[in-house]
Amino acid sequence: xxxxxxxxxxxxVVLLAFLFALLGSCAQSVPASAxxxxxxxxxxxxxxxxxxxxxxxxxxxxxxxxxxxxSAAPDDMAALIAAFEKRYGVKVRxxxxxxxxxxxxxxxxxxxxxxxxDVFETGAIAMExxxxxxxxREIKTPALSALLPAAILPHREWIGTRLNIxxxxxxxxxxxxxxxxxxYDDLLDRRWAGKLGVEAxxxxxxxxxxxxxxxxxxxxxxxxxxxxxxxxxxxxxxxxANLVVSGEVPLALSAYAYKAEQLRKNGAPIDWFVIPPGVAxxxxxxxxxxxxxxxxxxxxxxxxxxxxxxxxLARDFFPARANARPLPEGxxxxxxxxxxxxxxxxKWSKQYRDIVANQAH
Numbered sequence: 001x002x003x004x005x006x007x008x009x010x011x012x013v014v015l016l017a018f019l020f021a022l023l024g025s026c027a028q029s030v031p032a033s034a035x036x037x038x039x040x041x042x043x044x045x046x047x048x049x050x051x052x053x054x055x056x057x058x059x060x061x062x063x064x065x066x067x068x069x070x071s072a073a074p075d076d077m078a079a080l081i082a083a084f085e086k087r088y089g090v091k092v093r094x095x096x097x098x099x100x101x102x103x104x105x106x107x108x109x110x111x112x113x114x115x116x117x118d119v120f121e122t123g124a125i126a127m128e129x130x131x132x133x134x135x136x137r138e139i140k141t142p143a144l145s146a147l148l149p150a151a152i153l154p155h156r157e158w159i160g161t162r163l164n165i166x167x168x169x170x171x172x173x174x175x176x177x178x179x180x181x182x183x184y185d186d187l188l189d190r191r192w193a194g195k196l197g198v199e200a201x202x203x204x205x206x207x208x209x210x211x212x213x214x215x216x217x218x219x220x221x222x223x224x225x226x227x228x229x230x231x232x233x234x235x236x237x238x239x240x241a242n243l244v245v246s247g248e249v250p251l252a253l254s255a256y257a258y259k260a261e262q263l264r265k266n267g268a269p270i271d272w273f274v275i276p277p278g279v280a281x282x283x284x285x286x287x288x289x290x291x292x293x294x295x296x297x298x299x300x301x302x303x304x305x306x307x308x309x310x311x312x313l314a315r316d317f318f319p320a321r322a323n324a325r326p327l328p329e330g331x332x333x334x335x336x337x338x339x340x341x342x343x344x345x346x347k348w349s350k351q352y353r354d355i356v357a358n359q360a361h
Contacts, residue, residue, distance in 0.1 A: 069122070071126075118293045119300050121304070144156075165256070198234075286301070
């Protein structure tokens, strides 16, 4: 009887040891984040808890820095970076280039297994091109609810941060307000000979204007304008605006509204207006799918959609935040569709080169 009791006790001990081991194994298999309600760092892109920003800031500070590829003008980007670094103590490493060069570098790096960029910030067609290369990841953020609906792409892998509105900018010392053209047909007048200019890569603006005018009519009109009066082609919107100020290009047809307004407010002899049809294009930001500093990247992205909107507004941009600033009066705006713009880019790039850039004089 005693032997049976001892055997039973031993079996009970073994069974209890097995149960404790099993429970310990199950506990270890549960991620620490699940035990503490702390989302893993990789999940902060989708985390929507009330303490989201607190956790995001802490994780970003631990990473310490964020690498941003941007085509924004140096002074505008400097203002955004200074505010971000001051608020969060996270260092921004900026690589600035044209939209075309950003796409080229991003694709080459990704295909080569390099992932230097954490955030991309540039024009809509370039952003859409990189999205199709699967370089971005969706970030769930309540900040989207405050934006213009058009700023939120169907895939949500990059988001519009501001509108670049194409305008005609003119030198106020050389052209009187009463002399300004009211429509593109007015540019056939010989008074504009040698006075017109455009930016070298603005085929999306060209496609938007021509499409709104009617393709056949629009293409013929620009051929006739170039043949009659010539168009000077310059690389860079900041350069183009400064050439208006200097008088070298009295009337630029594809300037950016914000840059002309910045110069005007600083006392330069420049003003701007919209020749209908008006054309606007989003600039946007996206977080790299394989970011080396994912949380700092999400934080910078969040900043561009929140505090950054106020900075953009103060610098005369048209932010993506709904009702931040009314669009220019007097002309209906045609918003360029990023996906359609990318699909049609080869067509409009060729037409722009053949009709404008290669014929410029």
